[in-house]
Amino acid sequence: MPQYILLLHETPSDFSNFxxxxxxxxxxEYFAWRSKIQAEGKYVGSNKLKEEGGRHVSMRNGxxxxxxxxxxxxxxxxxxxxxIDAANYDEAVEISKxxxxxxxxxxxxxxxxxxxPAG
Amino acid sequence: xxxxxxxxxxxERLDQVEDAVQDAMVRALRLWPYxxxxxxxxxxxxxxxKNRMLDQxxxxxxLTETTDEIEIPIGGEADTAFxxxxxxxxxxxxxxxxxxxxxxxxxxxLTLKTVGGFSVSEIARAFLARGxxxxxxxxxxxxxxxxxxxxxxxxxxxxxxxxLESVLKVVYLMFNEGYSALEGEELVRTDLCHxxxxxxxxxxxxxxxxxxxxxxxxxxxxxxxxRLTARCDAxxxxxxxxxxxxxxxxxxxxxxxxxxxxxxASGDEVSxxxxxxxxxxxxxxxxxxxxxxxxxxLDCYEELLNRKPSPVVALNRIVALAKVRGVEAGxxxxxxxxxxxxxxxxxxxxxxxxxxxxxAGRNNExxxxxxxxxxxxxxxxxxxxxxxxxTDLSRER
Numbered sequence: 370m371p372q373y374i375l376l377l378h379e380t381p382s383d384f385s386n387f388x389x390x391x392x393x394x395x396x397x398e399y400f401a402w403r404s405k406i407q408a409e410g411k412y413v414g415s416n417k418l419k420e421e422g423g424r425h426v427s428m429r430n431g432x433x434x435x436x437x438x439x440x441x442x443x444x445x446x447x448x449x450x451x452x453i454d455a456a457n458y459d460e461a462v463e464i465s466k467x468x469x470x471x472x473x474x475x476x477x478x479x480x481x482x483x484x485x486p487a488g
Numbered sequence: 489x490x491x492x493x494x495x496x497x498x499x500e501r502l503d504q505v506e507d508a509v510q511d512a513m514v515r516a517l518r519l520w521p522y523x524x525x526x527x528x529x530x531x532x533x534x535x536x537x538k539n540r541m542l543d544q545x546x547x548x549x550x551l552t553e554t555t556d557e558i559e560i561p562i563g564g565e566a567d568t569a570f571x572x573x574x575x576x577x578x579x580x581x582x583x584x585x586x587x588x589x590x591x592x593x594x595x596x597x598l599t600l601k602t603v604g605g606f607s608v609s610e611i612a613r614a615f616l617a618r619g620x621x622x623x624x625x626x627x628x629x630x631x632x633x634x635x636x637x638x639x640x641x642x643x644x645x646x647x648x649x650x651x652l653e654s655v656l657k658v659v660y661l662m663f664n665e666g667y668s669a670l671e672g673e674e675l676v677r678t679d680l681c682h683x684x685x686x687x688x689x690x691x692x693x694x695x696x697x698x699x700x701x702x703x704x705x706x707x708x709x710x711x712x713x714x715r716l717t718a719r720c721d722a723x724x725x726x727x728x729x730x731x732x733x734x735x736x737x738x739x740x741x742x743x744x745x746x747x748x749x750x751x752x753a754s755g756d757e758v759s760x761x762x763x764x765x766x767x768x769x770x771x772x773x774x775x776x777x778x779x780x781x782x783x784x785x786l787d788c789y790e791e792l793l794n795r796k797p798s799p800v801v802a803l804n805r806i807v808a809l810a811k812v813r814g815v816e817a818g819x820x821x822x823x824x825x826x827x828x829x830x831x832x833x834x835x836x837x838x839x840x841x842x843x844x845x846x847x848a849g850r851n852n853e854x855x856x857x858x859x860x861x862x863x864x865x866x867x868x869x870x871x872x873x874x875x876x877x878x879t880d881l882s883r884e885r
Contacts, residue, residue, distance in 0.1 A: 387513070387514075387517065388606070388607030388609070388610060389513065389605040389606075389607070390605075390606075390607070390610070390679075392513050392516070392517055395517060396516070396517075396520055396521075396525065399520065399521035400520075400524065400525055403521075403524060415522045415523075416522055417518060417519050417521075417522040417523065420518075448518070449521075449522045451522075469521070470521070
């Protein structure tokens with residue numbers, strides 16, 4: 370089955386105005402979504418990316434150029450990613466639609482991985 | 489959480505601890521969606537908040553490396569020990585928040601915030617107050633903690649009985665605040681009831697604090713809360729005790745209430761909580777409204793009234809009295825307390841008088857009193873209920 374990567378983009382915000390009850394609710398939504406795709410055997414993995422300390426590395430005139438960023442103050446950052454198994458784009462999109470991330474001002478980039486053919 | 493950390497770092501750092509817990513929560517909000525829920529979320533949060541506190545303290549350079557040894561067990565066999573420790577921390581915190589030197593409204597607000605984890609806006613909603621005024625109440629309460637150098641500790645055994653009084657009162661008021669709300673849409677108020685029950689059962693389970701009257705209070709709250717679900721019909725309209733579907737009452741909660749009631753029966757003291765629990769049990773254990781042990785209810789109200797004259801108790805006593813000695817006897821007694829000034833704006837007085845007059849077949853007078861009740865309350869469900877009575881009676885005329 371093809372693998373898809375869901376890149377969770379978000380506007381950095383401090384969650385500090387959430388009360389413990391609201392936080393509970395948000396956790397509940399994420400855990401419910403996650404356990405559903407886990408139960409269906411479609412969950413492959415996920416990671417949170419650190420907000421601070423990113424680097425941009427590029428090559429200029431044969432020399433490596435390293436720039437700090439993105440910063441947490443950036444307008445938009447990639448918060449993290451999920452890797453899932455899905456039959457096709459339709460299913461991957463359908464799974465993404467259920468992700469609570471969308472409810473909290475984020476958007477999700479869905480990409481299919483192009484596997485190296487087994488040789 | 490706040491209780492545990494405050495025990496470690498001292499009550500004088502309460503503000504800092506609150507911030508650290510908030511930070512830990514934010515960190516969890518970012519991380520848990522990707523990593524899933526940790527085995528012991530509370531321990532995880534405490535550990536993260538604790539590390540944050542240690543970082544800050546190190547920055548203040550008031551700390552030697554040895555403090556790092558404070559370890560909080562996470563997972564496995566240590567879980568029970570951890571849970572017990574958290575319970576003890578919360579009890580210490582309740583006694584501290586309910587210190588007699590703190591004004592009563594401050595005691596309640598501080599308990600809800602630090603022990604119950606309620607936000608300021610939730611506390612404000614629950615008490616129909618504005619956020620800034622709740623914040624002020626809490627700030628003042630914390631000032632008192634500092635001013636009088638109130639320590640985070642359980643009172644010594646000789647002081648425990650008197651300190652327990654104010655704790656029980658806070659739990660009782662917290663519950664009433666939630667229970668007396670009739671607006672079904674205000675969910676946070678049910679939360680108040682459940683938090684009060686949680687604290688009541690926590691206190692009752694403590695080997696020293698768990699005096700018979702604590703069990704009585706816990707029983708009272710459980711019996712009352714067991715009926716919460718049946719207080720409205722499917723359309724959200726208010727139902728009187730006589731109209732409720734008793735099969736909707738929470739059996740498990742009644743069972744917990746009975747357990748507490750049995751445990752309250754030791755010792756010589758019959759506290760006010762005992763009497764109120766007894767009344768609540770009569771209502772909750774009766775199979776039907778008619779089969780309620782009204783003479784027993786009446787006895788309890790009379791004893792309560794002897795102890796502390798209160799127009800509200802007097803009114804409740806008359807309701808029971810009308811069941812035992814008849815509606816007319818009830819009406820005569822209502823007439824006698826009608827002059828009480830505190831009842832003048834108390835809508836239940838007029839509603840009760842309306843009910844008794846209706847039962848006596850004196851419909852015109854009943855309508856008159858229902859109208860008074862209607863004008864005196866802003867609670868929509870109550871207004872609708874009273875209005876329905878008026879319409880029904882007008883039709884019968």
